[in-house]
Each structure stands twice: as C-alpha cells, then as structure tokens.
Amino acid sequence: MAKKSTVKVRLVPEEKTDSKFYYYAKKPTAGEKAKEKLKMKKYNPATMKHEWFVEKKLPPHSK
Numbered sequence: 001m002a003k004k005s006t007v008k009v010r011l012v013p014e015e016k017t018d019s020k021f022y023y024y025a026k027k028p029t030a031g032e033k034a035k036e037k038l039k040m041k042k043y044n045p046a047t048m049k050h051e052w053f054v055e056k057k058l059p060p061h062s063k
Contacts, residue, residue, distance in 0.1 A: 004029060011053035013044055021046050023053055 011023040023042055028034050038055040 008058065009038055009055045010058050011038065011040060011042065012056045013047075014039075014052040014054045017056065019044070019046055022056075025055075027055070 005028060006026040007029050009025055009027045011025055013019045013021070021044060023040075025038060025040065027038050040053050041050055042053045043049075044051045044053075
C-alpha cells in the first residue's frame with residue numbers, strides 16, 4: 001500500500017485558541033511545506049471577521 005501524501009490538520013484562531021470554531025485542512029507529508037506550521041486567513045463567524053488561523057494538533061480519537 002502507498003504512503004499518504006497529505007495529512008489532515010486542524011486550524012484554530014490565532015487569538016483565541018480555545019474558540020469553539022475551527023477549520024480542517026490538508027497538509028503535505030513530504031517536502032519543505034511539511035516542516036512549516038500551516039497558517040491561513042479565514043473567516044471566523046464567532047467574531048464576524050477574517051482572522052489568522054494556525055495549525056494545532058488534532059484531538060485524540062475516541063472509540
């Protein structure tokens with residue numbers, strides 16, 4: 001079986017990391033971009049503004 005070329009990451013607001021709102025994005029697993037933390041400007045409906053969202057570790061999977 002082939003290795004995955006992307007991994008799913010969770011993006012949370014940079015200002016309030018404990019916010020209830022977040023985005024999911026795909027990030028490459030190899031190359032230069034894989035080593036950098038993902039940072040995107042997205043809309044936050046809680047504050048009704050465009051804000052910077054940064055990569056955060058996914059929560060553990062519960063069964």
